[in-house]
Amino acid sequence: MPVEEVAAEAFRARRGQLVNAVAFRMGQDSRLGEWLGSHSPRLMDSTRRHHAAFMGEVMAGNDARLLEQALAWVYATYHNQGVSFEFFLHEWKTWGDVITEILPAREAEAILPIYEWMVQHHDELIEAAHQYRTRRVSVQPCWEEDYQYIVDHLIQGDTTGVIDRCHGLLLDGMPYESLLQNLFYPAMVDVGARWEAGQLSVTMEHQTTAMVYRVLAALYYDQPFPESDRGRGLVSPVSNEFHEMGSWMLAVSLELDGWDITLLTADTPPETLVATVLEERPRFVALSVTLVGNVAEARATVASLRAALGPDDATPIVVGGQAFQDAPWLVQSVNADLHLESATAAVAWARSLGDPA
Incomplete structure (x- = not known):
């Protein structure tokens, strides 16, 4: 289901408008309460925003594997919360209608086959949801x-x-x-x-x-902070990323290893991150991405940092987070210097930078 870049860009540029239109139309359907059970329609508001960001990533990479993997999770997870599978069938149809109305005809025509595929394979997606198994991490x-x-x-x-x-x-x-x-x-x-x-x-x-x-x-704060000064580093979630736990764990692990860390907050705008890097000149920048839909934000942030720092700057830009655990093949597209799978791996890598000059 390849999508031309001009169509993918049209979708990304209007995704807020698309989300609002889908939410309004679904909200007018008298069957919505039946589909959502005891849940408020607000349950799906943030999910639609994530869906729009995620679909932008799917279109950018023409990534059918990523789409199928995510849909199994979406169907399984929200059905387990009490949402009817029927909701998704009508959600995808509504997305198709709204895309037809809002996007230019040529761009809409390029994107519609994706949503038509989702509607046509609804029963198969239900079966995939029944087969879905949640991920857990083994403990020693x-x-x-x-x-x-x-x-x-x-x-x-x-x-x-x-x-x-x-x-x-x-x-x-x-x-x-x-x-x-x-x-x-x-x-x-x-x-x-x-x-x-x-x-x-x-x-x-x-x-x-x-x-x-x-x-x-x-x-x-009961920990023995080291006297060594390895230099300054910067850790941040990317724009549109509201999950901070991974960044926080990385930042404190680095601090306890002797680094002076600037930790930026969730949903840090790219321009703020770039300005902070230019002001502080850290020895490295570490970006955290939890949701696959925010890989595009990481890609744009890395590009902005490269442009601002200039071609002769050697500041390493590293990435990590759950998004790359879920879709490891996306790492290369971000154009970072390195992907680190854990805070422990990041601390070990940072040590390899040696002492500051």
């Missing part, structure tokens, strides 16, 4: 009991219990970075998997994430 057997305690007590809302358990692990000699990588990273993946499976509400998932920040922050 020696940490299994502590890991299970942390997950269970996070879900119970027992912040104090989690802090006490982790404090004991740190006193027993477990490095803080290991706590992040070997216990909390898989715990957060597990929490997300439980939401996907319909075992946790999105509200509970967000509350658990907020708890993790509180727990890790409480433990962080």
